[in-house]
Structures are given as C-alpha cells and as structure tokens.
Amino acid sequence: MSSPAGRAVTPPLAPAPTSGLSLGTARLCILASAVLFSTGGAAIKLTTLSGAQVAGLRSLVAACALWLVFRQSRRGYGLPTLLVGLTYASTMVLFVLANKLTTAASTIFLQSTAPLWVMLAGPWLLKEPIERRDIGFIGAVALGLVLFFFERTPQATAPNPPLGNVLACASGVAWAGTIMGLRWLHNEGRESLTALVTGNVIAGLVCLPWALTGEPALSQAGLSDFVAVLYLGVVQIGLAYLLLTLAMRTLPALDASLLILLEPSLSPLWALWLQGEVPGLPSIAGGLLLLGSSILRALGARRREAT
Template identity: 40%
Template sequence: MRAAVLAVAAAALLWSSGGLFIKLAPMPAMAVACGRSLIAGVFYLALLRPNLRNARWSTAAAYAGCIITFVTATKLTTAANAIFLQYTAPAYVLLLSPFVLRERLRPIDLACVILSLLGLSLFFVDKVEPGQTLGNILGIVSGIFFALNIVLLRRDQGDALASMTLGNLVAAAVTLPFALGSLPALLTPLGAGVLLYLGIVQLGLAYWLFARGVRLVPAAEASIISMLEPIFNPIWVLLFWGERPGPWAVAGGVVVIASVALRTVRPAEAFAPDR
C-alpha cells in the first residue's frame, strides 16, 4: 500500500514539472505541443501497447484540445495560472453531468461549482498583459476540454489509455504544420532534451506510475495526492525560472484547489437530502 501511495505521489510530482519544462522549451507553444504529444504517443504505443480500436474519437479529440491549449496557456501566462485554471475542470464536469450523464447536481456539487467560478474570477483581477489574458482564457478552455474528456470517457465507457494515446497522436498531427518552422530549435540539445523529458517522463512514466498505484489506493486518496501537481507546478517555475504569480492568482488557485478538495473529501452522498 505504501509503495502504491508513493507511486501516485511520484506521478503527481512528475506531472507538476510540466510547467517548468514547457517554459524551458526554446520553441513556440505549437512546436512544444507537437513534439511532446508525438513522443508520448509513441511511448504509449511501444511500452503500454493500447488497442487503438478501443479508443473513442470524441474523447481523443477532447484530450488533444486539452493538451494543446494547456501548453499554449503555459507559454502565454504564468504556469500557476495555467495549471490552476485547468483545475477548474471538476466544476465543468459537474455542470455537464446532468446533460451528458443524466446525473443530478447535489448541494455539495453546486457549492463546489460556485467556489471554482469564484476562484476563476480572481485570476483576472491582477494587472496582466494582453498575451497573459489570452493565456488565462486558454487555461479555462483547457479545463473545459479536460472536463469533456472525463465526461465522454464515462459516457462511452472507452479505453482511457487507448483514447489518451490516440489523443496525443491527434494533437501531434494538428500542431505539426505549425511546428515545422521550429525544426532547428527542435533539433538542438536543449530542445530535444526538453521534449524527450516531457513526452517520456512527464507524461509517459507519470501515467505508468499513476496507473500502477491507483489500483491499490482509494479513489478519494488518489485524488487528494494528485493535488501535489497544481501545488508544486508553480513552485518549480518560481525556483528555477523566477516566475512569480500575482497575489490574486495565488488566492484564486487556493480557492480552486479548496473546491476540488471539498468535493473529494466530502462525497456527494454525504450532502444528499434525505429521501
């Protein structure tokens, strides 16, 4: 059990390094998204061997949209804003569930949605450049795509690994035309090293560790441990890149993480009205 918990924690910490390495990449966002997704897709195919016939195109498209917009958001705004805004995804899942999954909202769900939207609004209080505003918006879009990926996966009962692998390949194909102009940077030691790390370690190895650990770790505990990602993502960027998020963004991130933690620790059933 302890080894499983450590595996989930290690996966979350590897995921959290994404913001720093995306910042370090000496090429535009689309080139980073292309190389990262292509390498991750090949890694999954070679080592984890998913059956792509079990993938769902709708889920794969949502996943591709999520990773493209997240990388672009991280390049345009602070890493903290990008990851915190993506973590508003549970609120969108709750809003989509009644329509897609026929699941009704409970009081705790509504409270979490309101908290998440409140936290989201705080990201736009700090004074930001026009490019950062676009990055913040793309961070929100990334969260929406992430929520769609979760909801569609639950609705269609598809193979998560197969859909994720296909999603990475779709993302690589979509961004390839925009990445060709950055080929010289991709072939430098720094460019190639960063992309190999992002594709093999930050996505590939992290997923493998999480998949092994989550088999033995209760879902609620795994969700809480996974919150190491949004906590450490901006810390790595601050320590090694010198990027400081604004005070209102930090406050918004705390509210967003608190809303996710509330929904995880206090399941909906505990807040359900008496039948």
C-alpha cells in the same frame, strides 16, 4: 498536465481496485505521478520553441511512449475513441499554448476547474444531478476562476496573461470533456488508454505544420530544447500515467483525489524555482480558493464513504 481524481472527475485509466501494490506503495506511486505531472509548466517554459512546436512534438513523443508502455492502448480503435481523442488533443494543445502566455500557476489551476464543468454538464450528459452539497464547491471554484482574470501584468515567462488565461480556461473545459468521454468509453467496455494515444497523435499531427515551418526553425533549436520535449513526452506524460495507472489498481479513487492535488500545489513552485516566475496576488488567491475547495470536497467525500 492535470490529472484529477474523484467521483465526478476520475478518468478510468485502470481497472477498479484489485490487487498488486500495497496501499503504501500505491500512495507513493500516485505522489510520484503528481510530481511528474506538476513539472509540465516549467518544462514547457524552459524551451525556446514556440507553443505549437512544443505541443506537437511533445504529443508525438507521448503517443509513442504510451503505445509502447501500455499494451491495452493498442486495441479498441474506432469512432468513439476518435471523438474522445479529439477532446484530449484539445486539452494537450491548449495547455501548452496557455503555459507559453500566462503563468504556470494560472494554467494549472484554470485547467483544474474541470470538475466545475463536469458537474454543470453532468445532469445532461452523465444523468448525474447536481447535489446540494456540491453547490458550495461550484461557487468557490467559479469565484476562484474569476479571480485569475484580474491577473493582467505580463512578465518574461508570461507575456500575455489575459489570452493565456482564456486558453487555460478552455483547456479546463476540454479536460472536462475528456474526463466525461473516458468515463463513457469505460462504461461502454472500451479501452480508455487508446483514446489518450489517439489524442496525442491528433495533437501532434495538427501542430506538425507549425512545428516544421514555425519560428524558431527546428534546425536552430538547441539540445536542451529537444531534451525538454523528450522529457515532457516520455517522463512527464508517459511515466506519470504509468505510475498513476499502477496506483489506481490498488488505491481508492477518493484517496487518489487527495494525493493528486499535490500537482497544482507544486506546479507554481517549479516555475518559481526554474524561471523565477511569481504569480500575482489574484492568481494566488484564486489558486488557494480552488485548491482549498477541492481538498474540502475530497475530505467530505471520504468521510461519507467511511460512513
């Protein structure tokens, strides 16, 4: 599950930098969170459960983990939280379904197009005009997005790349909506983490009928399937968000925006190592274009902040 950071894309999961961890420790925490986030695609593919089963069970476990770990997630429920929770639930479900159909590389990089949708919606929803220096970034991300849709060759771990890529792109749009919603809650003085718990509960409940009645039957699932689901909910989401939140209390958002890019870089490598999944040339080219443009944009923002 992607968790980008930066001016236009940082979910305000924690207060502005205050104190606590040293900068070095904060950097290690955010790198560790990026590593954990990056394992999502490979872990999803390791299970024999269906996409709906993984999405539902993973989110229910994650909701419990987040609720137990973050005391602030137990307050501030209301209609605004529910609305943002719906967009986050869509992100979670679409991400899992996409991973079951296309490569982990395509899924994570297409979800990472969220900044593009945030920028395009910014003038209307956030009252933030598109700046001239962002036009090149928008063009590069758009081109990278298009390249993924030239990837059509199925493989054992990616049986339907065209449909999976559509779902992954939709996950990016939903993640953009979540980012904007979390910023809205933050600006309204509401607790952002409450929306994440709400979203996971919604995703779990929506997928539960398919999880209980779908194929393969849960009674036929092996121990490794349930271990994978527990890992996804407790570690890949719960622990990763804990580390991210701790880091963001000390680390400037622009530093975080660079370090968190380790996630999309590692995600395809986990799938290659654990499943032997090799993305096609269009996906590799699109991923490099998205990753490179994101790095250049973050470095440019960091230089501007320094001056």
